Amino acid sequence: MRPPDRLRAMGRALLFRRSLSLLLVLLVFGGIMTAAYPDIFLSRYNFSSILLNMSFDVMVVVGMTILLIGGEVDLSVGWNLSMSGVIYALLMTRLNLPLAVALPVTLAIGAACGALVGWIVAYVGVNSFIATLAAGLVYYGVEFWLAGGQSVTHLGPEVTSIGMASWLGQQLPVWYAAGVVVVFLYLMNRTKAFRQYTYIGMNAQVARYSGIPVARMKLLAFVISSVLASFAGLISAARFANAILLVGQGMELKAITAAMVGGISFTGGVGTLAGALLGTLFIALVNNAMIIATINAFWQPIFIGVVLLGAVVLDVVLLRVGSSVGRTRPTSKAAQPPAAPE
């Protein structure tokens, strides 16, 4: 490869691989922030607070990304998260159950909810947009009913023990999120089972004809997403000592936004979990920067909305360019005889 070719290949990789381009944007963005606010932005306190804020989003984004790659979506995760925090808190405060019971019971309820919704989508054949919209409403109602319309506050030390401590200088939720990220990055990037989601999202019918257990995998994705949302909800209650009724409101849209900024496509089969996580980091950094720069909070959604639009417009344009480039490539290759393998 001659240098100009290599440059062009790098350019193409940057343009077509969202994780790479996003990483570049993040570096530039971080550089600007460091230059502008060296004392605040790079401070240890700021670093920890970005990570803590992100940790709940990350757990939801992981579940949502698996679903989106498999061609489905879960709009119920926000209310699922809130409800799980309330259930966890009530199990311990009202029923006086020990942590060792309340924790698995809450997660089991999350799993059961995910399995039911997943079954309705994958086996009955209801569109996931509608099924999970409805499920979210149910969670919302159940939560308010259980909690009597008021957040469960002033939670005791046993309840908060799994959320309030720190380890190696970072708070526990950060470590939980890190664990989730490590496990699912491995599963999604390496394992045969999770690789099937790309096939399913690309074309579920072809996947079924190829012997891939489409319905079973879809059900599993809903269970994973629901359990992760439950976990994020109960950890949030533990960390803040309050199970706030509206804590997860809008979380599903935030997660979809982060995933799509990170290169995940709404039509399924396209994008990587790493990209979606970088998208989450990007949004977290933008929020942080706006707080540091004391820009009016209303600018935040405007900025993120514009970024999301920009990202999807770029995708559409690249898809068009990409397919025409791809189509002419074999011919141009045939025209210049000994083509070096890429």
Added chain:
Amino acid sequence: MGAAGEPGRVVLSARDIEKSFPGVKALKGVSVDFRAGQIHAVCGENGAGKSTLMHVLAGAYPADSGTILYEGKPITLHTQHQANTLGIAIVYQERSLVPGLTVGENIFAGRQPRRLGLVDWRAVERGARQTLAQLGLEIDPRQLVVELPAALQQMVEIAKALSVNPRVLILDEPTATVTQRESEVLFGLLRRLRDGGLAIVYISHRLAEIFQIADHVTVLKDGAFMGTEEVSKVDEKWLIKRMVGRELYVTRAPSPEAGERILEVEGLSDGDRFREVGFHLRAGEILGFSGLVGAGRTEVFQTLFGLRARQAGRVRLFGKPVRITSPREAIALGLGYLPEDRKEQGLFVEMAVCDNIVAAALDRCRRFIELDRKKVLRFSEEYRSRLSIATPSVEQKVLNLSGGNQQKVVLAKWLLVNPRILVVDEPTRGVDVGAKLEIYSILRQLREGGTSIVVISSDLPEILSIADRIYVMCEGRIAGEIQGSAATEESLLSLSSRFEPPGGPARPAGGEA
């Protein structure tokens, strides 16, 4: 209808129509006259050029040379709308109705009567009611199309075509998706329309229908005009003789010693598209499944592969009774099914060649729970060279490949599964002749390697070239069984257009091993 004209007057003529597509000459100088008050059938095998001719007459695409005369004057059609305005209406094989809208809305789709800028729904209903009444159809225009049975939907389709008052009505395989009883209703309507002076062009490859309904028949073969005759003056033999006679793709290889029966099917029904299907497959043979499109062949094998629910019947695989409910189970039991629709069922077109090749055999590329990328690439490279798939790299997206190479990718996907029985459904559809021959030689090699093969094909020379034994299906049943060496295009065609199989579902042919 306003399609007046004394019977027998020529309304529409094709003169020396030629049309080529890349790689194929679809029409080689075809001339036909279509007359008012007559039903004119156009028949021929798959790929004979029937549909191309109709598309040219309906303005869907231009002819390369030749002229179209309408009412004696030469016309040049650029769009289908233009043909419509002149008085040439066409009903395609594929439905053009919107299922969720009412009959009335469908009939007036795109040209609803308006009042004060809004759609005048009363006028739509009145107009539709009128059109339907003229056709003698008792259909409520307010009913949703989706609620109607297939045959009535077909009638609505015709009513929609007739609502522009055409003088020529072209029907492309109108009975392909309706039952025999329903087609009687359709024929009644067509006779009334004919008696009203309409010129009807009727495309079909069901020979029996031609004798039921048509006044004239024109035969096409490989795009060439083979003759036009009055239906009363000819018989089935005359038609078949003109339809067939294409060359075989490859010389027949001698059939090997047939082994034991490894797949036995008895009384299989899905309660919808086929019933009481019984057949068997022997180890080491290539079994052909012939018949018209829609005869139920694909559905039978989709059911065996766990893609459709079965209603009744017994299946024995390698001597053991089985009940397969998913493709995954079928693959585990040693079956492979290469589907007929490459783009919708066979390929992940947006994915790389290598990802497609391993899609049905991910377990073979596993290292514990991980998917081993090295194995993926190694298998892909192996099958790319084995099937000589022309692609710059196995990481190339499949959609950038030619049809023949795409088909080889699907074939590679199923070879990697290592099935003991491989069913290939229309294995060479949309594939050029070179790739066709390669696919046949791959199938033969597979057979030599011990795989038993079922070939479902509508292409008669194809079946005759490669099958050791052939079942013919018609109207959801097995119409007969023929040894490959004894079969001819004539015998296959006459079995595939027979509605009632004589003497039971399967007729064993002589000399069965």
